Amino acid sequence: MASSGGSGEDDASKLDLFHLIKRFGAYVTFKIGDLFSLSFNNLDIRTIGAVAGLAVAIVFTWRLLRSPNDAQGRQRKRQGATSSNTGAGTHSNASVVPSEACLPSDESRAQNVVDEFFQPVKPSxxxxxxxxxxxxxxxxxxxxxxxxxxxxxxxxxxxxxxxxxxxxxxxxxxxxxxxxxxxxxxxxxxxxxxxxxxxxxxxxxxxxxxxxxxxxxxxxxxxxxxxxxxxxxxxxxxxxxxxxxxxxxxxxxxxxxxxxxxxxxxxxxxxxxxxxxxxxx
CATH class of the missing domain: 3.40.50.1000 (HAD superfamily/HAD-like)
Incomplete structure (x- = not known):
């Protein structure tokens, strides 16, 4: 029963992460659309630098999103092992806080990273x-x-x-x-x-x-x-x-x-x- 509960929690976590990445992807796509609405004939060094830095921002944000979920997965495994030794009643009391509780914080962090990177730069x-x-x-x-x-x-x-x-x-x-x-x-x-x-x-x-x-x-x-x-x-x-x-x-x-x-x-x-x-x- 304990392994079944742990599997269900992992599936829920993956589903939460999937939805988060999906929303983040839509957000970044919108930002990219704004950037490339400029005419390529008018690209300058700053714009090219922004495009090059986009990849860095995405990788950094992905690592930021992944880290909390990895930590939650390790925490679930440790709590699952503890609950199997203490019985079903203890397992019920040690249940992990639903991933939805940390979802707004994760999404907010992701948006802050992207917003900071895409702060409008006033042309000279x-x-x-x-x-x-x-x-x-x-x-x-x-x-x-x-x-x-x-x-x-x-x-x-x-x-x-x-x-x-x-x-x-x-x-x-x-x-x-x-x-x-x-x-x-x-x-x-x-x-x-x-x-x-x-x-x-x-x-x-x-x-x-x-x-x-x-x-x-x-x-x-x-x-x-x-x-x-x-x-x-x-x-x-x-x-x-x-x-x-x-x-x-x-x-x-x-x-x-x-x-x-x-x-x-x-x-x-x-x-x-x-x-x-x-x-x-």
Missing amino acids: LGQIVRQKLSEGRKVTCRLLGVILEESTPEELQKQATVRSSVLEVLLEVTKFCDLYLMERVLDDESEKRVLVALEEAGVFTSGGLVKDKVLFSSTENGRSSFVRQLEPDWHIDTNHEIVSQLARFIKYQLHISPYKTERAAANVFSAPSLELFFGSV
């Missing part, structure tokens, strides 16, 4: 820039209203101020892309003010942007002509008319405007500022 600004620019390698961008606080050429005759909030994004773009800045100015002094402001802001210290890539023209059409000659992957501008004119020639454009405007074309995106487009503020 550099990763966001590459993703948002769709791997584009050449970018042209106007200065007024995007990089500079000023919004008209007349203001540049008095001062030029680099927007502090855009600096981090600008430097990340220069690391990844061949960036050209351009603007319409009314005199040579305005050009000098702009170059001095960019230099003092540290734009030229990263090595990705040099003064020769800051272009000036006397007309808005001159800026449009620069863009067409350079043939960038992206052009960033505040002038809706220029954006509309260039839509046929440039792969992607970003229209910077504080107001929501009608989309010029399917390949034209819009945002209130450059930093907001990349989500850095």
Whole structure:
């Protein structure tokens, strides 16, 4: 009778473990689905590391789940041997606590291990820039209203101020892309003010942007002509008319405007500022 009871307990334990593993498997499958919902074209070193580490997490969790059940099995055997020596009455009093009592604790531990491993990792600004620019390698961008606080050429005759909030994004773009800045100015002094402001802001210290890539023209059409000659992957501008004119020639454009405007074309995106487009503020 004792061996029959022990066999029944082992079968119940195996059934409990089976259901636990089944639930855990469904949980991990859900997590894997979230991970691989990303496009393989956008996988980076962190994502690949997460995939590689998944195997480690599964093995670790399996060992964590198996250990309590192994210990319970050994405990049942020792108690079964003791009960066979002390009689049926004692065997009844020494019955093992049902495995269901420890099931919630085991499942909770398993979920905690997986949750800890799959904590969302916030992508770096550099990763966001590459993703948002769709791997584009050449970018042209106007200065007024995007990089500079000023919004008209007349203001540049008095001062030029680099927007502090855009600096981090600008430097990340220069690391990844061949960036050209351009603007319409009314005199040579305005050009000098702009170059001095960019230099003092540290734009030229990263090595990705040099003064020769800051272009000036006397007309808005001159800026449009620069863009067409350079043939960038992206052009960033505040002038809706220029954006509309260039839509046929440039792969992607970003229209910077504080107001929501009608989309010029399917390949034209819009945002209130450059930093907001990349989500850095």
